[in-house]
Amino acid sequence: MRLTLKIWRQANASAKGSMHTYEIDGISPEESFLEMLDELNEQLTAKGEDPVAFDSDCREGICGMCGLMISGQAHGPEVTTTCQLHMRSFNDGDTITVEPWRADAFPVVKDLVVDRSAFDRIIQSGGFISANTGSAPEAHSTPVPKPKADRAFDAATCIGCGACVAACPNASGMLFMGAKITHLGELPQGQAERGSRVRAMVATHDGEGFGGCTNIGECAAACPKEIPLDVISQLNNDLRNSGKYLR
Amino acid sequence: MAVTGVIFVLFVLAHMYGNLKLLSGQLAFDEYAHHLRVFGEPMLPKMGLLWIMRIVLLVSVVIHAYAAFTLWGRANNARSTRYAVHKMAQASLSSRFMRWGGVTILLFVIFHLIHFTIVKPNINADYTQAQIDASPYIMATASFKIWWVVLIYVLAMIALGMHINHGLWSATQTLGWANSPSARATAKGIALIVAALTVVGFLIPPLAVAFGLIAK
Amino acid sequence: MTELIHGLYTEGEALVDPSAPTGPIETRWERTKDANRLVNPANRRKLSVIIVGTGLAGGAAGATLGEAGYQVKSFCYQDSPRRAHSIAAQGGINAAKNYKADGDSIHRLFYDTVKGGDYRSRESNVHRLAEESVNIIDQCVAQGVPFAREYGGLLDNRSFGGVQVSRTFYARGQTGQQLLIGAYQALERQIAAGTVEMFTRHEMLELVVVDGKARGIIVRDMVTGEIETHLADAVVLATGGYGNVFFLSTNAVGSNVTATWRAHRKGAYFGNPCYTQIHPTCIPQHGDKQSKLTLMSESLRNDGRIWVPKDAADCDKDPRTLPEEARDYYLERIYPSFGNLVPRDIASRQAKNMCDDGRGVGPSISEVGPDGVTRDVRRGVYLDFADAIKRLGRPAIEEKYGNLFDMYARITGENPYETPMRIYPAVHYTMGGLWVGYDLQSTIPGMFVAGEANFSDHGANRLGASALMQGLADGYFVLPNTIREYLADAPFEKISEDHPAVVEARTSVEERINYFLNSNGNRTVDSYHRELGSIMWEYCGMERTEEGLKLAIDKIRALRADFWTNVKVLGKNEELNQALERAGRVADFLELGELMCIDALHRRESCGGHFRAESQTEDGEALRHDDEFAYVGAWEFGGQPGPNGMGAPVLHKEDLVYEFIEMKQRSYK
Structure with missing residues (x-):
């Protein structure tokens, strides 16, 4: 799968953030959404660009640490956690917007990481x-x-x-x-x-x-x-x- | 907010019942309007019930609007940075139209009070001011023969219906009466029925007049 | 010191647990509690305890010590103490309540746990665990943990993991979550009361040892990068297991060994590092981008039948089209009496054997074999419910396993009601951990270790539903009663942040961070972690051989050397820097991995989760050698491990004496 990712980047809590666009190719539909982001980070690191910070821990849908606004929907298009969302829920060529939870009670720590x-x-x-x-x-x-x-x-x-x-x-x-x-x-x-x-x-x-x-x-x-x-x-x-x- | 909302709903239903008297003809409707003014005499002074209702409603409006604007403000402060993309998953049109719909209804009520209570302007050249002042029935029917007045009332009643549809169900939540899936379904059902009833009930008289289904 | 054995390690003096109780086993714990000194409530306020980790053990200990009135500082790397990986435990928690009147008792739970641990755990510890199990249920119910109940309103329980009594209490498939939330809420209550100070997104990077005693920790604030020093009168590590040394495991992606490994480097012995539990019913790997594996409850084996095609040529065919005679129900064939319900390690190993034989199913993934040759292997076997659905009907299967089937469908995109599930073993739990005495104190005075982080109660293999029991027993009931014996020595000498030992610890942390950030290499941290994981899985996984382990040690050393010259970490310290966090963790895994291989190499027997190919019966079953290996292998850090074998670790043996239970060889044929 080939995807266009629009991701919110923000250096720290007080910095001004903005959306950045990344292209990623060769994604398997069997991968989870977070594994797709892992892969993006591997590619960014190889290019010397700062990887995208996002929270996750158990990656089996129970710890509650992950959470991304994916194309305007909390945890994306399925009723599940972000870590249990798989790329088969998307189509080849899709543009996906990824934002942190937006609430003043949950200030952004960095990129997609918020303080809950x-x-x-x-x-x-x-x-x-x-x-x-x-x-x-x-x-x-x-x-x-x-x-x-x-x-x-x-x-x-x-x-x-x-x-x-x-x-x-x-x-x-x-x-x-x-x-x-x-x-x-x-x-x-x-x-x-x-x-x-x-x-x-x-x-x-x-x-x-x-x-x-x-x-x-x-x-x-x-x-x-x-x-x-x-x-x-x-x-x-x-x-x-x-x-x-x-x- | 829920309590004042329920007061409005009860008032609106009573108001609608009165309006439907229009269908019974001038005598019945004017008699009803007169009776409202002398209701409870001599225990109450003339216009007593009406003023009690007016005061209760006025206080309710103030509370309801204050609560609404407070919630609105809190919501804005709670998310000062908006999403670039945000999709609603299931929110009803009614629930998304509460704030602007509420403002619409408030503006309509002001118009409505000027129209039928405070100023009672004669907007139909076929009638005299004296005729309008003399009979509430004539006042109403004269207005509803004008298309744009009917249009305003139709739009306002749709806004009111939507407001009640979400508002009444929301009130059951706020009052803590929807504590199970079945109670939630019942509450939503009742809200929808009351909302539909309100829209239909209020629009029968003006539309009947507009389409000439009522004599004179 | 003896000379180098296998060129890898030396053997030191035997280890004796100074806090081990004696006398009748039924009263050992009671007598220990009575003998342990008390700390006056007024003095507790002046005593400080650091607790690292907020899972069942750490969260429960933090809440309990806070309630008792000590000044507690609690640390976790997650954004909230509620995220600790105890939350992912599904099955349940054992307790000898005997509510079913089916003959259960503390003694029977004690016996089952010792036997399940393949006679490699301490009798005293396990008996205490069984005693406290009943108190845990009472405590959790009082906290509002919503255990499953019967229609009469009383607690329900079920039989689990092949035991013959019904003693497993559960909250649907989310028991760990509910127990952890209970401990978390108790902890938050103490935070509000001011007895516990909570530090989230703080990672322990070093232990502070002053005059031989644990006196504090060095942590990094993961948001600001600030290196902080926290000093206290005692330190508790409750930081979980180290299964992520395999990269792919059922652990959380953040689970790591750093806290315990840093303590090991400062003098704490590491007990039985090679004992890992591999769980047979996990969802197989989908490809080389996989970041973690997910477990499904092994209750699935009660109704599912495990098979692979008889002919390797059939492996990529639709399994539904294969006739009965083309299928090999291998567990039923090899173990006619236990069939699909053989213990975890046997089910796991046989699945591996089938896949090594070329008869695995599912996507083929390229991997490097023991001979160093890369080949494509299908890693998966079928777990088929077609017969069960035919026999019991689909509604009955939905009722029993619906949530597991949904989970499987969500992850694989396949419908397990229509096609057989695919499963494969995965690393799940590590029985090994820091060595502790009966009092949960490590070989560094003042440093206590609780939960999965210590080695103590499960021997060579953990029974199902025992991990939650041990975590909570340690946290609520054991540690608070043993740590007071140490704290009763108060007051402790005041130390300041400029004490040379504190400065040294702090400087070493700063130097390591600077090293990573300035290394300018060209390989990402994750790529090293994946490679380490595949070495460990291949040579130190389900089946271990002398030849393989020696090869693995060479490979790990080469990889570690490469890591330290070639790792690439971007960004700076003064920010949230997830690559930097992982670099430190992987550096420690690279050292731990070698020790695990050395431990596995030295233990030339098969016991519990540790299967040495050289030690098996004629039928290929695990063979213990109680005459040679009935001991705990406690390893002392030998200095910076190096490729030339310098800094060889020192093995200390703690003999295991069985006074109340007779050692038996198990058989499942």
């Missing part, structure tokens, strides 16, 4: 169940109804990649946050902190500069783990009832 530590700070503010090591009761002392356990699991599959924010026209992080609220709120162990959790996380989210949610639904459509939109409703429900949970 805002997500960590949201979790820090309440995305946990306070259970000190060694203080846990016997696991079977609290049964969890299977439907609740299943819903908690579905929400807990979030990989924190940030595609929801990237795809959202408002750059909102509500799907990420809603997934955590739903995961912990569905479980009996999560009830004690249910009210304070949602309030603290929402306050942090808004303070980090994410946009507000207008329920457009692009987040859920872009989510590689197919987290459904109802976690946002659940978050709002918990927020509305947070006073009750705090009593």
